[in-house]
Structure formats: structure tokens, C-alpha cells
Amino acid sequence: MIIQNILVIISFMTNSLLTFLISTKSPKTMGSYKYLMAFMTGFELVYALIDLLIQPIRFNKQAKITNGVGVRNGRTSNKKLMMRTLYLINPTTIPPKR
Structure with missing residues (x-):
């Protein structure tokens, strides 16, 4: 950063x-x-x-690495926002957390 x-x-x-x-x-x-x-x-x-x-952030889940964009000072954390966005784009990528 x-x-x-x-x-x-x-x-x-x-x-x-x-x-x-x-x-x-x-x-x-x-x-x-x-x-x-x-x-x-x-x-x-x-x-x-x-x-x-809007600064790019990087997440990895098991063997997949994903670049994404996080929003500063938002209501939800960047990681939760990115995970939800990835799930909406491709539901097979990351299972939703309940």
C-alpha cells in the first residue's frame, strides 16, 4: 500500500x-x-x-489467487465484500459463508 x-x-x-x-x-x-x-x-x-x-487488494483461497478492489472505510470489511462479489460473479468459486 x-x-x-x-x-x-x-x-x-x-x-x-x-x-x-x-x-x-x-x-x-x-x-x-x-x-x-x-x-x-x-x-x-x-x-x-x-x-x-480505491486500492486493489489480493485474496487467496486455497490455490486460487484473486485480485480485487476494496473500498476504504466501508460498512463491511474488504474481505467480506470481495468474497460476496466473487460469489455473485461465479458461484462455484467460493462457497457462501452463513
Whole structure:
């Protein structure tokens, strides 16, 4: 989690710098490629923000490893939420806990 947060901060810094450079230093001869790069850096900034707010978590059940998304400060724990979601997607994966 700490490494993920550090990488999000690095992503914010590099993509913000890239957006600044695209908008101020790109030559006119770049044409529409400049707008494509600006769109991609904007998308990466939004993705980094989403990754910071909703952090992926990993569960393993017997021999299966599953990556999932947990919600911070929710009413149920991340593990219960993930298990319920996996059971709804594929009922044969994990038996429901009663």
C-alpha cells in the first residue's frame, strides 16, 4: 500500500509535468498528436486518482489467487465484500459463508 501511494504521487508529478510541457513547449508542427498526448496524460491523472481512492487488494483461497478492489472505510470489511462479489460473479468459486 505504501509503495502504491508513492507511485501514485510520482504519477501525478510526471503526468502534470508532461501536461505542462505539452501545452507550453510543443511545436505547431506536431498537429493533432499534441491533443492525443494531452488526452492520454489527463486520462492517466484520473486513473492515478482512482487508484489512490480505491486500492486493489489480493485474496487467496486455497490455490486460487484473486485480485480485487476494496473500498476504504466501508460498512463491511474488504474481505467480506470481495468474497460476496466473487460469489455473485461465479458461484462455484467460493462457497457462501452463513
